[in-house]
Amino acid sequence: MHIVICAKQVIDPDGVNSYALWGQLEVDESGRAFSTELPLIINAYDDQAIEAALRLRDDGHDVTITALSAGGEDVNQLLRHCKAMGCDEIVRVDDPDGPPDAFRTARLLAAAIRDLGDVDLVLCGRQSSDYDQGTTPAALAEMLGYAYVTVAFDVRVEGERLRIKRATPLGEEQVLASMPTVVTISNELGIPRYPTGRGMIAARRHPATVKTLEELGVEDGDGAELLELYIHEVAGECEFIEGDDPAAQAAALLGKLEAEGVL
């Protein structure tokens, strides 16, 4: 069984969050990127997608796991992490200056997956923690003509099909899906394992296979064009409820809420 993990390198969202809160986050002159220097990490949901693939191997299935990402050479660091986690092969679609358009990215990833041939399962994080759209995996499934299942937290092989538990807004749902399938992984899957020492050594000796857009025959198409990023203001007019002890504070708060007409 051949599993492909699509992984994305993102600016650490916690870093962005902290800088934004303290008014230190700035947009550069292009208007489409932050000028603030922040660490790059693997999108946390994609790390969980790798974990989902490794659990299928733990279940005793004979799986080959290929990690796939698009970007410039800085993405090699992310792919080494994927290799160290336990992925067998790492592939980078060379696209150093690609715009952040989910539909363009899906075209690149779809071309790379077709190039790999014989893929049974594509695992993606449910969304990337930079743009939060969750559109790339859906577009990928559509372009490949694969079945599509979102927000999975448990993926098992059952004969020729997958039995998938989903975390829906109403609660757990189970679906059976034919393969090949694109499945997105949600945080309910749990905490991913750490790379082993042996994995890290193997990763250092294992360069990524690089594919160019020309080799893959990626075609132009339409999508969502990012025009600008901006930082919005948060109002901030909190009235702190003082009091001698929690009981007094609680009583004072309830008085305020009654006056507001919300109790």
Place this chain on the structure above:
Amino acid sequence: MSGIIAIISQPPAEGLTGGDLEALGGAAALAAQTGEPVLAAVIGHSVSDAVAEAGERGAERVYVADAEHLAAFSGDAVVDAAESAVAASEVSTVVIGRGTNTLEFAPRLGARLGGGCVMGVTEVRPDADGGFAVVASVYGGSARAVYRLAATPRVIGLSPGLAPAPDRDAGRSAEVVAVDAPASAEERVVVDQPAEATGPRLEEANVVVSGGRGLQRGDNFALIRELAANLGGMPGASRAIVDEGWAPSEEQVGLTGKIVSPDLYVAAGISGASQHMMGCSTSRVLVGINTDRDAPIFRYARYGINGDALEVLPELIRLTRERAGG
């Protein structure tokens, strides 16, 4: 191509709600900017009431895919049916409200139609040449992005609260156009579904009391449930404690959970990471309880108690129980 179409899939028998109404409202708001007609597509089985309501709420024409295999949601079938409705109506833009299954089909539809899709749209901005750009949050709400979907047909997934539901006027009715929706082989079959929620829904609660890591232990989530019950509201949770297993994921409030907008939102032991605030920042009165006076929650809160949630919650429970008991 002209027209803005609101997609309504599997409408509830008792009338249109939440995301469906917002899709009609969003379509009307966009149409007002571009001068295009407002249309609707209703996808489901035995949906004549919803078709009539869409007309009474302003759709000029309603495209209907009514078939037995569309009674329950299936991403494959809904994308196919919506594609047929878009082909028949020749619209430029598809508008979809936030619902349980939106993420499962809206971006697929955008890819299928070729114009792409932006999800979680909080604002639509007209541009100089009669078109428009859309705004959505990025980095869990820390910043905003403006996008243009230049090609058509394109798909816009709305964030709750973008547009009010259009008023219902029994004097209006739409032209109804049947759309062919043949069943195809299902690539994915639901074998076990969560029970249809019968009680009150978190998204519609007037009061929500949420807990975060400041609760310190899973069993302290009982305090959240008790205070919520005393206030006639519902409990909510931060993603952090859902990941810890202290609360079920159905109770998660935030970007990847529920988006709520109650009259009163109490955040107890929640720091106020933007991920969480995306789910509650439009609440009318927000109360923060946190030991850290610099916690971000106090930037969003109307009232704050700088203290330990585990000390304040029992007092709130005691006082509200006395009130409830008269």
